[in-house]
Amino acid sequence: MFKISRKRKRQFIGMCTGVFISAITYVTLSLPQNDDYLSKGPLNTGHENLKCETCHTPAKGNVFQQAQANVMHAVGLRRTEADFGAQNVDNKKCLDCHDRANDRHPLHRFEEPRFAQARKDLGVTECESCHQEHNGVRITQTNIGYCQSCHEDTEMKNDPLEVSHKELIGQKRWNTCLQCHDFHGNHIFHAAESLKDTIPVQEIKAYFAGGNSPYAEEKKYYATTEEELENKN
Amino acid sequence: MKTFCKLNRLQSYVLLLLTTVGFYNCQPLPEESTATVSNKKYSIEEAFTIVSKENDVARTLYTKAIVGAGKKKGLKFDEDWEKDHIEAGPLPALFLRGIAGDIRKKGEVPLGLFLGSDFPIRKSNKFKGKQAELFAEMRKDEKPKFFYDAENKLYTAMFPDFASAGACVSCHNQHPETTKSDWVLGDIQGATTWTYPEDSVSFEELEGIIMAYRNGAANTFQKYIDKTKTFKESDIPVVGEEWPSGGYQLPSPNIFLDSVGLLTSEETLNGILKL
Numbered sequence: 397m398f399k400i401s402r403k404r405k406r407q408f409i410g411m412c413t414g415v416f417i418s419a420i421t422y423v424t425l426s427l428p429q430n431d432d433y434l435s436k437g438p439l440n441t442g443h444e445n446l447k448c449e450t451c452h453t454p455a456k457g458n459v460f461q462q463a464q465a466n467v468m469h470a471v472g473l474r475r476t477e478a479d480f481g482a483q484n485v486d487n488k489k490c491l492d493c494h495d496r497a498n499d500r501h502p503l504h505r506f507e508e509p510r511f512a513q514a515r516k517d518l519g520v521t522e523c524e525s526c527h528q529e530h531n532g533v534r535i536t537q538t539n540i541g542y543c544q545s546c547h548e549d550t551e552m553k554n555d556p557l558e559v560s561h562k563e564l565i566g567q568k569r570w571n572t573c574l575q576c577h578d579f580h581g582n583h584i585f586h587a588a589e590s591l592k593d594t595i596p597v598q599e600i601k602a603y604f605a606g607g608n609s610p611y612a613e614e615k616k617y618y619a620t621t622e623e624e625l626e627n628k629n
Numbered sequence: 630m631k632t633f634c635k636l637n638r639l640q641s642y643v644l645l646l647l648t649t650v651g652f653y654n655c656q657p658l659p660e661e662s663t664a665t666v667s668n669k670k671y672s673i674e675e676a677f678t679i680v681s682k683e684n685d686v687a688r689t690l691y692t693k694a695i696v697g698a699g700k701k702k703g704l705k706f707d708e709d710w711e712k713d714h715i716e717a718g719p720l721p722a723l724f725l726r727g728i729a730g731d732i733r734k735k736g737e738v739p740l741g742l743f744l745g746s747d748f749p750i751r752k753s754n755k756f757k758g759k760q761a762e763l764f765a766e767m768r769k770d771e772k773p774k775f776f777y778d779a780e781n782k783l784y785t786a787m788f789p790d791f792a793s794a795g796a797c798v799s800c801h802n803q804h805p806e807t808t809k810s811d812w813v814l815g816d817i818q819g820a821t822t823w824t825y826p827e828d829s830v831s832f833e834e835l836e837g838i839i840m841a842y843r844n845g846a847a848n849t850f851q852k853y854i855d856k857t858k859t860f861k862e863s864d865i866p867v868v869g870e871e872w873p874s875g876g877y878q879l880p881s882p883n884i885f886l887d888s889v890g891l892l893t894s895e896e897t898l899n900g901i902l903k904l
Binding site: 462497505 | 658711726729730733734736741743745752753755756757758759760761778780781783785805806822824
């Protein structure tokens with residue numbers, strides 16, 4: 397049989413120990429009670445009580461298969477990448493619970509070529525771009541005047557405002573938009589017509605950070621809870 | 630010596646076990662999309678052409694037989710039809726947007742569908758960049774345009790949207806927010822834009838694309854019918870076999886879709902058979 401030098405033997409033992417420790421770590425960290433070690437940060441507003449697995453559903457196949465698939469993808473033997481460990485948390489997952497038929501900014505509309513600049517500025521086709529998870533807030537988009545990326549040409553023939561949209565936009569008063577409009581259009585309320593009656597920027601910032609909604613208590617659609625989602629599936 | 634051999638046998642058992650476990654665990658993970666390169670029968674241009682034909686027919690039928698005829702019988706159509714207090718059905722453009730939204734919501738078929746123009750009613754529907762360039766060409770040669778959108782990584786097509794019914798012209802010319810009020814029948818009023826992530830599709834994928842469109846149309850039509858059931862001020866139209874030309878009534882989504890199928894069947898079939 398083959399002869400093993402002592403150096404080789406030591407290397408082999410070393411490698412085995414390494415593999416063993418990695419395996420233990422992997423298994424321990426996968427245990428639900430150790431969630432916090434893995435967690436990136438506090439969950440966002442409204443998500444405090446969600447289970448990790450509700451968003452991080454396990455990916456298809458086992459670790460070896462996932463690794464193999466990705467190696468094959470890397471060398472060009474496979475068309476698609478495979479998720480490793482847990483599935484990517486994508487828009488579809490968010491919309492499982494936040495489907496709002498009335499969304500005035502349904503993100504799929506921005507996949508059209510002409511929104512290229514807005515995609516570059518804001519990454520506006522992903523919920524994540526404005527609601528990055530694990531930050532302990534409601535909205536992570538810090539520029540409240542981001543409407544600028546798409547509404548430079550907005551004007552109305554019979555504008556009901558004291559200072560018209562065209563003027564507001566001409567003066568680049570982009571922070572005023574969210575003072576009268578919410579973004580998704582899900583709150584039930586009427587937009588003000590005079591700048592005197594608008595929501596102070598301070599209140600909007602507090603809302604972004606996790607405070608109460610300054611637009612209205614009432615909404616057209618409410619989020620699906622974890623229990624409702626489980627019953628649906 | 631004896632012990633050494635024993636150890637060796639043990640080692641080989643372990644090795645064998647590890648290999649078996651290894652092989653078992655490393656069965657290749659099936660790809661989500663099953664089509665391999667060899668059975669890609671249709672170029673994406675061919676696929677876009679077939680589904681855009683379906684769209685032309687569905688839209689014209691909707692505009693003429695539902696909106697045009699329905700208005701004469703008292704049915705209303707509005708850009709804010711989805712708002713609670715408005716008792717109306719979707720305009721043709723919003724019927725199309727409903728279909729586009731339904732396809733994306735299901736998410737099974739990665740097909741994108743959009744509507745725009747150079748003289749739009751809605752400012753946010755105005756073409757920019759590459760789309761504006763190609764649309765200017767289309768105004769001259771009336772031909773569809775195909776390109777690969779590298780930034781988006783999507784194969785993209787634009788097809789002319791002709792004013793195919795009197796209602797297209799009159800409604801756009803009279804709209805308070807219109808940017809052009811001298812449209813005539815047969816004009817290119819805008820273009821539909823279609824996107825797909827691959828340059829070719831298999832028969833199954835093509836079928837998926839056509840069915841995603843048809844289901845989107847049926848679901849959007851169903852949404853309209855559901856909406857009519859909530860009417861309080863206006864009468865609720867009867868839904869059944871009959872079309873609005875005969876009275877204050879609507880066909881069921883199946884009847885509507887069957888008619889689309891009937892009108893497109895020959896061309897769609899020719900496209901699929903590459904005749």
